Amino acid sequence: MTDGPVVLGIETSCDETGVGIVRGSTLLANVIASSMDEHARYGGVVPEVAARAHLEAMNPTLEAALAEAGLGLDEIDAIAVTSGPGLSGALMVGVGAAKALAVATGKPLYAVNHLVGHVGADVLDDDALEYPTIALLVSGGHTSLLLVRDLVGDVELLGETIDDAAGEAFDKVARVLGLPYPGGPQIDRVAKDGDPKAIHFPRGLMQAKDLEKHRYDFSFSGLKTAVARWVERTSDAGEEVPVADVAASFREAVVDVLLTKAFRACADFGIPRLLLGGGVVANARVRQVAAERAEAAGVTLRIPPLSLCTDNGAMIAALGAQLIAAGHAPSGLGFGADSTLPVTEIQVDEGGRAD
């Protein structure tokens, strides 16, 4: 598709300043400035450090995206921005910039949901996503299982983590193993030479008693503690910690829980489609096991390219373009940053007072 509204999307919910531009479902630009390196020495995302970096990166990222798309601001039809969920101080930088840019250029503004944006990234792929679909979104900030009946009209939260996000668990276990931040790629790297069956770590919320109340929820806190305890016991006994086996076994437990619940949702709802999104999708084992299980279960698996899986502005622009195509009115100018915005709120403040 080469027509449709040209939308500029702004994303600042965590540690990536993202600006993307789409025309309908065609990607024109996707520029990301990450402050990840600044967080590395703290072992996790520091909200104030992230917010400062967003403010510094905002205008340069906007300019870079326009240059990449080869467009001037006058050629943009609308602006979309992440209203939440995310870190509120970080979100506010994007919201403040987006509102001022909308007023300065006279363009309509769409305030959208970050998590639904992750799903929206898939419309930029050549074969458009079919609905309904199950979507598993996993990153350092969120672990959510969604039932998406209609991208712009009907998204339901089936389950989410009740403690740590999966990405956080990777960071914490990496630390236990003396590996640097961010933990995901590090665990992935050392796990290559490990035996995923060497140690059986507990799977959170997977017992029969959890099947009702937490059927689609996740918990990684117990797993993280179990790994730490196992490592301590081993080194207390004067034995060398088999880092590769621990990493592989831990990763296997995370992947197993994530995908078991995702495919369970596919089966429960009779929906043979699963979309993966979020930074943890970069994990090779997640993709591999997902592909195997999808094949076995007859489920169509969709994984957008990595640059559209991690937080980015293009997915926000894509969702904005879909909202416009579906006839949604712009958001008013009165919305704020909502750190706990529920996934059912795909667009915030639609048709809000704008005078």
Place this chain on the structure above:
Amino acid sequence: MLLAIDTSAGTSVALVEGDLVLAERATEDTMRHAEVIGEMILGVLADAGVSPSSLDSVVAGMGPGPFTGLRVGIAAARAFALGIGAPIIPAVSHDAVAFDAWSAGIRGPLLVVTDARRREVYWSTYELGDEGPARAEGPALCAPGDLPPHSDGQRIDAVQVSAGSLARAERQNRGRGIQEQFSEPLYLRSPDVTMPGARKRVSQ
């Protein structure tokens, strides 16, 4: 004609032509910068009946002020300037308070104090002469008990910073050749982070 934005205390937005404030909107609410900023910019444009394209620069209050709110105004000012293709002019927020005092006829030494949260304050000292205020020291950060002595002058504890006054102060400073080169927010405090110490054991 220029747009001025300051969110170092509450939120204040103004349209200023020369020394004349054409329109100004403000709230002392220190919790809703992100919510109100768009409507307030649109509001002053409507009040003055001007379009964004007729503006030729944007003045941004760079603080000091509580970070989260301060950033909303700076992000908005920068994005607005980008949107209309105009330059951004950074200004020290306390200068607006000193300018207001000067306009009200106050002369001599002045201490401007604003809330920095966490039991600290931001402060600047000024000498208010007939030509206008000149900042002597600051902006700086300290505990309320450590403020510089000001027994010989006035002290103003400001809860609002006027964007209109900020633009007028900036104009006056420029006219007097008082110009500072800076472009980044005046945080005056490092991010509150604790370096990870030795990892704690989970088992006894």
